Every structure is written in structure tokens, then in C-alpha cells.
Amino acid sequence: MVDRVEERFELRPKRLIGDTAYGTAPMLGWMVEEKGIEPHMPVWDKSARKDDTFSNSDFTWVAEANEYRCPAGKPLRSNWRPFKNPRSHVTQADTIIYRASQSDCKDCAMKPQCCPNMTFRKIARSIHENARDVARRLRETEGYQQSRCERKKVEMLFAHLKRILKLDRLRLRGLSGAQDEFTTAAIAQNLRRLAKLASPIHPLGGQVAPAGNEMR
Ligand code: SF4
Incomplete structure (x- = not known):
């Protein structure tokens, strides 16, 4: 779109x-x-761990060195040795695997909290991680908070369309059918809102008093 x-x-x-x-x-x-x-x-993000071991977010990304630093300050790298033919290291899942050194992890006091069932710790970093950051x-x-409020208002209208105006599925076939149905529902919704706005009934249930003659 x-x-x-x-x-x-x-x-x-x-x-x-x-x-x-x-x-x-x-x-x-x-x-x-x-x-x-x-x-x-x-x-x-599904990388957070629930078993009290370190999550990916406990590791610090060091962009200049293209490596992570673990809570013990040791590096996790995508390649520990130079290759004759340079490799991209990108997996089928569009991630790059960063590994700690086996010798660092072997004697690390934090190993039980980090990689209790593995010889060394690995982190899969998405190739889009910068965009995720x-x-x-x-x-x-603050802009994000404002966006959240605005989204809520729009979502409310769609929820209303589905639940109150029963637009939970389309009855007419084809693109033009969907367009007609949706436009009709939107007109009905706008008319309802207009009627509500124009109604003299106060939102709390009482009548709105004419100016200069407030109800008590
Ligand atoms: S186990 Fe390895 S990766 Fe984990 S904190 Fe220790 S040295 Fe770092």
C-alpha cells in the first residue's frame, strides 16, 4: 500500500x-x-529467556568491532579466524551467529547463568538488527506515546465496525464488493457518530441545559 x-x-x-x-x-x-x-x-522479539539464564539483551553490541560482549566482558564473534574466501555468515533465517570462545566459557563463573547446557554461548543476530534497534x-x-494514542482511536473504530456493525466478514464477493460493503459500513458508522455528536443528551445521561440555565 x-x-x-x-x-x-x-x-x-x-x-x-x-x-x-x-x-x-x-x-x-x-x-x-x-x-x-x-x-x-x-x-x-522472542529472544528473552524465561529460565533465568542471560537473554540476548544482557549482551552488549559493539558495532565498531562487529561483536557482542558478554556480561563477563568476553567477545562473541561471527568469525574467529580469517577465511581464504570471505563468507557472509548469513543463515537461512537471515541471521548471523555470534559465538563466544569455548576457552572463555569453560572456566567462566557465570556459565550456569549463561549457557548451562552448551560448551559456549551463541547469539543469533538478525541482519535487520540495526532497524530493530x-x-x-x-x-x-514522546512521539511514540502520541502514536500509541492515535492508533488506539483508529483501532476503536475498526473494533466498532466489527462488533457493533457486524463487519466481521464480508458478504459480497470481489474487490468492488468489498469496497462497496466497507464504504457503506463506514458511512453508517460516521452517521452514528454524527448523530451522537449532535444529540442534546449529555454523555453522563442528563440533558444539556440551554446556555445560561445550567441544570443542577
Ligand atoms: S559463559 Fe561464556 S559467554 Fe557466558 S558470560 Fe561466561 S564467558 Fe561470557
């Missing part, structure tokens, strides 16, 4: 607001790296 709008009207949004479903690594990569759009959405940083801003 973003591409279509850009093609047709030469318009590109500065930010996009969405829920976690839009916070996947490829989607964030596309938004940040390809389109230069601010992603105002939570990052889809952009989304994480944006989450701390």
Missing part, C-alpha cells in the same frame, strides 16, 4: 504505526533501511 501511494501520489509517510505483527525483522528492515520511515511499533529507541520517545 505504501508503494502504491508513493507511486500514484508521490507521498511517503514519515512514520508508520502498527502492532507487534508489523514489528518483524524484515518489515522493520524494509521500513528503516529501504524506505526511511520511522517504525512506531513494538519489536517482534531504531524501533527500540523510538519506543522511548
Whole structure:
């Protein structure tokens, strides 16, 4: 949709607001790296561990050295030796695996909290991790909070369409059928809202008194 709008009207949004479903690594990569759009959405991240061992977030990324530092200050690297033919190290899941050194982990006092069942610790870093970091940083801003409020308002309208106006599924077939049905439902919703706004009934249930004759 973003591409279509850009093609047709030469318009590109500065930010996009969405829920976690839009916070996947490829989607964030596309938004940040390809389109230069601010992603105002939570990052889809399943790396947090629930067994009290260190999560990926306990490791520090050092961009200049292209490595992670573990809580014991040791490096995790994608390649520990130079290869004759340079390798990208990108896996099928579009990640790069960073490994700690077996000799560092062997005698580490933190091993039980880090990699109790492995000889050394590994971290899979998405090739879109920089875009994911952009989304994480944006989450701390006031702009993100504002986006959240705005999203809530829009989501409420869709929820209303589905639950109250029963637009939980489309009855007409084809694109034009869907368009007609959706437009009709949106008109009905707007008329309802208009009627509510124009109603003299106070939201708390009482009548709105004419100006200069307030009800007590
Ligand atoms: S076990 Fe290895 S990776 Fe984990 S904290 Fe110790 S040295 Fe670092």
C-alpha cells in the first residue's frame, strides 16, 4: 500500500504505526533501511529467556568491532579466524551467529547463568538488527506515546465496525464488493457518530441545559 501511494501520489509517510505483527525483522528492515520511515511499533522479539539464564539483551553490541560482549566482558564473534574466501555468515533465517570462545566459557563463573547446557554461548543476530534497534529507541520517545494514542482511536473504530456493525466478514464477493460493503459500513458508522455528536443528551445521561440555565 505504501508503494502504491508513493507511486500514484508521490507521498511517503514519515512514520508508520502498527502492532507487534508489523514489528518483524524484515518489515522493520524494509521500513528503516529501504524506505526511511520511522517504525512506531513494538519489536517482534522472542529472544528473552524465561529460565533465568542471560537473554540476548544482557549482551552488549559493539558495532565498531562487529561483536557482542558478554556480561563477563568476553567477545562473541561471527568469525574467529580469517577465511581464504570471505563468507557472509548469513543463515537461512537471515541471521548471523555470534559465538563466544569455548576457552572463555569453560572456566567462566557465570556459565550456569549463561549457557548451562552448551560448551559456549551463541547469539543469533538478525541482519535487520540495526532497524530493530531504531524501533527500540523510538519506543522511548514522546512521539511514540502520541502514536500509541492515535492508533488506539483508529483501532476503536475498526473494533466498532466489527462488533457493533457486524463487519466481521464480508458478504459480497470481489474487490468492488468489498469496497462497496466497507464504504457503506463506514458511512453508517460516521452517521452514528454524527448523530451522537449532535444529540442534546449529555454523555453522563442528563440533558444539556440551554446556555445560561445550567441544570443542577
Ligand atoms: S559463559 Fe561464556 S559467554 Fe557466558 S558470560 Fe561466561 S564467558 Fe561470557
